[in-house]
Amino acid sequence: MSKLLKDSNHMCFACSPKNPIGLKLVFEHEGDICRASFIAGPEHQGWNGVMHGGLLTTILDEVMAQWLWSRELSAMTAEMTTRFVNPVPIGAKLTIESRLVANKRRLFLMEADALLPDGSVAAKATAKFMPVKV
Numbered sequence: 001m002s003k004l005l006k007d008s009n010h011m012c013f014a015c016s017p018k019n020p021i022g023l024k025l026v027f028e029h030e031g032d033i034c035r036a037s038f039i040a041g042p043e044h045q046g047w048n049g050v051m052h053g054g055l056l057t058t059i060l061d062e063v064m065a066q067w068l069w070s071r072e073l074s075a076m077t078a079e080m081t082t083r084f085v086n087p088v089p090i091g092a093k094l095t096i097e098s099r100l101v102a103n104k105r106r107l108f109l110m111e112a113d114a115l116l117p118d119g120s121v122a123a124k125a126t127a128k129f130m131p132v133k134v
């Protein structure tokens, strides 16, 4: 595990259990998929009753990053695109899954989906990650 993730003061907004205002995401890995779940509360909304798109993007970013970090690949998000397909209702359980699409020269090309409880897509993201030394 990388030094960064082992650091007990690690305060990642998305995944640290110690960050008092963080999302406290937990990850599982199944084959080539990294997965997390999240239920947005009223404090996570943008439009009334709907999860904020920026927060949804944060979670998609994090699940892609964790795919790499869990494989000891230290990389930062260099570019990311999110397509918001359907609104996420407050209180609905989201499942977020990421996978590697390609490793081209120095870039890791990643994608992630956020799925609503009925399996329909709420949002899709693609991103380029670049290796960094930590």
Ligand SMILES: CCCCCCCC(=O)SCCNC(=O)CCNC(=O)[C@H](O)C(C)(C)COP(=O)(O)OP(=O)(O)OC[C@H]1O[C@@H](n2cnc3c(N)ncnc32)[C@H](O)[C@@H]1OP(=O)(O)O
Residues within 6 Å of the ligand: 004, 005, 012, 061, 062, 065, 066, 069, 075, 076, 077, 078, 079, 106, 107, 128, 130, 131, 132
């Ligand atoms: C514990 C887990 C936590 C996970 C947190 C979730 C993930 C995150 O949110 S990370 C935080 C957000 N991201 C950042 O802060 C990154 C900020 N950016 C940087 O630090 C740097 O720009 C970085 C590391 C991406 C690249 O730096 P550096 O290696 O110096 O790149 P640079 O010299 O500009 O470019 C190198 C090559 O990559 C290419 N490149 C750079 N960016 C891109 C891009 N977005 N797309 C395609 N190519 C790119 C350049 O064109 C260049 O190509 P060539 O070698 O052919 O000339």
